[in-house]
Amino acid sequence: MPARRHRLAAVVALAALALAGCAAPREQITPVQSAGPSATTSAPSASAPAGGTVESFYGQSVSWSACGDFQCATISAPLNWADPSAGSISLAIERRPADDPAHRIGSLLINPGGPGSSGVDFLSYAVTSVLGADVLADYDVVAFDPRGVGKSSAVECGPDSQVDTYLTQDVTIDSQASLDAARAKATAFGQACQEDTGALLAHVDTASAARDMDLMRALLGDDQLHYLGFSYGTFLGATYAGLFPKNVGRLVLDGALDPSLTSDQLSEQQAQGFENALRSYVQYCQNAPGCPLTGSVSHGMQQIADVVDRAKQRPLSTSDGHAVNGTLAFYGVIVTLYNDDYWPLLTQALSEAINQHTGGQLLEYADVYLDRTADGTYLSNSNLAIQAINCLDYPAASRDYQQMVAFRDQIARTAPTFADWFAMAPGCETWPVQSTRTPAPIHATGAAPILVVGTTGDPATPYRWAQALADQLDSGVLLTWKGQGHTAYGRAGSCISDAVETYLLTGATPPVGTTCS
Structure with a gap:
């Protein structure tokens, strides 16, 4: 993997949210009292049955084995929490034990977002590049692949070639007939996912995954859940808090979603977030050497839109014979907006596309976004899980062609560049x-x-979502970073990291209104 791909992969590790069109964003469940065993549940030495009572799942033993630098295990969870006798699924968990067992606070569960991103794959990055030494000393850091994801019982939708066609093809909707045809293809793909995934497809919702986290808490021997969630992981963590408020320990929710918003509201506001981030990038680019964008900021924005539109009409070539269509060009642009450290990479890619009329770098970045290798092999099922989870979390809006155009025009009033x-x-x-x-x-x-953390220039989870979540939570405290890119902890400097780690280590939240820059 080239070094540039390594650097971009670190951005995607913090979970690009699903871009609207392919899947709706996420939902929330009304808060209720804990429906599982109490916070003091212990784990007797008995394996869980294939299907049984909630208590039987909470009573299973966990067998850890060495896997590289960490310890791995697989636990069983009910396929359907509403009917634990209906069967079980497997959940992959991995942990790094605390460096200082004598001062161990407990387990710190982590989730990088998505939905659909692998916590197991994220663990190594988290312990080397995100978490501070004191946190690593006092916590067992525990990562997991949520239901439907990665090494856990996973969503499947056929061979990579079939998945690749669905995820990367350009879709042009310019009439009711073309919309009907596109929906027919999407329906066929969904049916393939249903056939390959089976009953699990109906049970990968966020509320079920939150109940899985309480199961993990109990099996790890913790009275309370300590948790660090990024991006979609904030919705997962907030859902847990709503379901199990008495079991909440120290929860950090960084890059927050607003669970009260509808799918349409989330899509529109995310479009605005990327529009604002792209505008900030253009301003940066036009004041830096080698920028291919000319004229005003608005003109530079249009030049970027033109690159993507032209790729849709006539795909850009690459040196290895691949073609970059509009979808791949769009992903190649979008992924670099997750961290302003990667803006120079976008400048390089745009320079290639505008001056040479080729798309090699855009394709490289799109492959990172898709978690796909150059030969079309997918490294994970994250793109499948994201749709399956989103579609259970949010009611669908079914529009005819004219209604779809009206929604596009509504978005275009504040986010014209990529409204389509x-x-x-x-x-x-x-x-x-x-x-x-x-x-x-x-x-x-x-x-x-x-603790809710928001970044003022976050493209994927706009800052207003963090403000809203902190306001909604009865015990929410907002920590703000004046910066660009998606999420803050681990990349925003000592002001944010000190506040987050003080909270994780002591439970003390920063003063109300704390803002870092």
């Missing part, structure tokens, strides 16, 4: 399992203080 990419494609209305959830605020009444 956030509106003009089939969504979860074609998915074989429809959501029955209703978006609503999370209050988590009775929970210990919860």
Whole structure:
């Protein structure tokens, strides 16, 4: 893997949210009291049955084995938490034991987001590049692949060639007939996922994954859940707090989602977030050497849109014979906005596309976004899991062509550059399992203080979402970073890291209104 791919992969490790069109964003469940065993549940030495009672799953033993620098285990969880007798699924967990067992606080569960990103794959990056030495000394850091993801019981949708066609093809919606045809293809793909995944496809929702986290808490021997969640991981953590407020320990939710928003609201506001981030990039580029963008900032924005539009009409070539269509060019641009450290890479890619009319670098970046190798092999099932989870978390909006155009035009009023990419494609209305959830605020009444971290220039989870979540949570405390890119902890400097780690180590939240820059 080239060094540049390594650097970009670190950005994607913090979980690019699903871009609207292919899948709806996420949902929230109304807070309720803990439905599982109490916080003091122990783990007797008995393996869980294939299907049984909630208590039997909480009573299983965990067998750890060495795997590289860490310890690995697999636990069983109910396929359906509402009917634990209906069968079980497997959940992959991995941990790095605390460096100082004498001062061990407990386990710190981590989730990098997505939905669909692998916590197991994220663990090494988290312990080397995110978590501070004192946190590593006092916590067992525990990563997991949520249900539907990676090494856990996973969503599958056929061979990579079939998945690749679905994920990377350009879709042009310019009539009701073309919309109907696109939905027919999306329906067929969803049916393939249903056939390959089976009953699990109906049970990969966030509320079920949050219940899995309480199972992990108990099996790890912790009275309370300590948790660090990024991006979608904030929705998972907030959902946990709503379901199990009395079991909440120290929760850090960085790059927060607003669980009260509908799918349409999330899509529109995320489009605005990327529009603002791209504008900030253009301003940076035009004041730096070698920028291929000319004229005003608005003109530079249009030049970028033109690169993507031209790729859709006539794909860009690459030196190895691949073609970069509009979808791949779009992903290649978007992924670099997750961290302003990678803006120079976008300048290089745009220079190639504008001056040489080739797309090699855009393709490289798109491959990182898709977690795909140069030969079309997918390294994970994250792109499949993200749709399956989103479509259970959010009710689908089914529009005719004219309504879809109206929604696109609504987005374009504040986010014109890529409005089509956030509106003009089939969504979860074609998915074989429809959501029955209703978006609503999370209050988590009775929970210990919860730290919410927001970045003012976050493209994927706009800052207003962090403000909203902190306001909704009865015990929410907002920590702000004035910066660019997605999430803050681990890349925003000592002001943020000191506040986050003080909270994790002592439970003390920063003063209300704390802002880092």
